[in-house]
Amino acid sequence: MEKQKGHIDYNNPVITIRGLYKAFGDLEVLRGIDLDLYQGENLVVLGRSGTGKSVLIKIISGLLKADKGEVNVLGHNMNTIPDKELQELRVRIGFSFQASALYDSMTVRKNLEFPLVRNKKGMTRKEINQATETVLDAVGLLHTINQMPVELSGGQRKRVGIARTLILNPEIMLYDEPTAGLDPITCTEINDLINEVQQRFHTSSIIITHDLTCAKSTGDRIAMLLDGQFQRVGSFEEVFNTNDDRVKPFFEYNFVE
């Protein structure tokens, strides 16, 4: 499916990061990251494994704390946000994990209901069922509603994982390696789903990947993360056709449709 350009409001950044540093022991992972994600935009963060891409979105979601720098998400400073506000903010941020992170002791239905019943109080059983079925239908997996996660394929698990985040109507979606470990056809389906989510749910997204096909088909803008810093930010073509010797090898060893 060809990516449709959604409406991006370049005057309205939903995430602003300035001078972000993060280290684990002696290993400096992020070294002075600056980033803006605009309303309605799909931003792809490309980079080799271990360059801190996942660390970046974990800091944005409040799972990790920055060592230094400012991270502002939907108007909240993540360094100083109180616990209660963070809980409320997280409902507005969807996080799709690399390995889906479905709760394996619950059915697909229970997986989707879990965040819903705990965050949207006062919903009737009928409304909960309706919300669950609507998002599952949106990812094309309504028929799996009573299955256990272990019975699903890798691609189905990713879709259910995305559905579980969509059920709270997030304003920001964070995708951690959405196509990792999937066959090319399923990858295309997931890429299409990411674009569909952007169009249908009007989300702003950060997509972490090292899959260039995914980057090309989902990204409005690409940010190339190398050595703990963004070496290149721009459209796919701008980044792809760079003469930067630090960035070029990444594309030379990858195949793009």
Next chain:
Amino acid sequence: MDNTESTSVPIKKRSGFVQKLADFFAGMAKINAFIFRFFREAFRPPYEFKEIVRQCYETGVRSFTLITLTGFIVGFIFTKQSRPSLASFGATSWLPSLVSIAILRALAPLVTALIASGKVGSSIGAELGSMRVTEQIDAMEVSGTKPFKYLVCTRVIATTIIIPILATYTAFIGLLGGYLNVAGNEGTSYKAYMEAVFEPITFLDFESSLIKSIIFGFTIGIVGCYQGYYSNKGTEGVGKAANGAVVTAMFLVFIEEMIIVQLTGWFR
């Protein structure tokens, strides 16, 4: 901000003994913070009643068969092994009293706690550990729910409720095992046996046994949850969490047993 579970704070490494000492105190502080967090969150709404009931059922069912078998064998064997000593004084009529004191005061809570450490503690450690390494706990965190309350508080409350019930059941089964042995050898009636069993038992025995079981239950739950909740290093970490839950819980149960016996002795 205590919900930044996975935060890795850079720590300058020291060498040798100083580092080990620092690690030990850091570990103790982390365990204390974990226990403090349990008390802070467990009694605040929203309450996960359904999950507590489910965990109570799981905890009870997981240990039921083994506890029945072990309780019976302990009662039967203890009576059988004690008989020759008492018989040499012509005092086999004291067997029911001896059995009841041993089982109610010490064996029932201890045996139940040790079995639960193995069955329940390891299971909690492994379950939470695998949830940690597969990012399921992080997924709960980022979806605005409270994994600590849902996963830790419910399990600790469940073990704290269920272990005393199981210990009471173990005591009953153990006394039954003792009865079969006594009845087989002395032909004592069930009524006479039970009267003899409860004759030396005081309220303090029941009370200390109950308090002990509650403490054991809490220990098994909190240790299993702590090991699983902070497990890392992938599948290796899950194994370590399960193993750590069993070993630490058993060790603590023995220490607690020793302390409570001493304390009860002062009151007796």
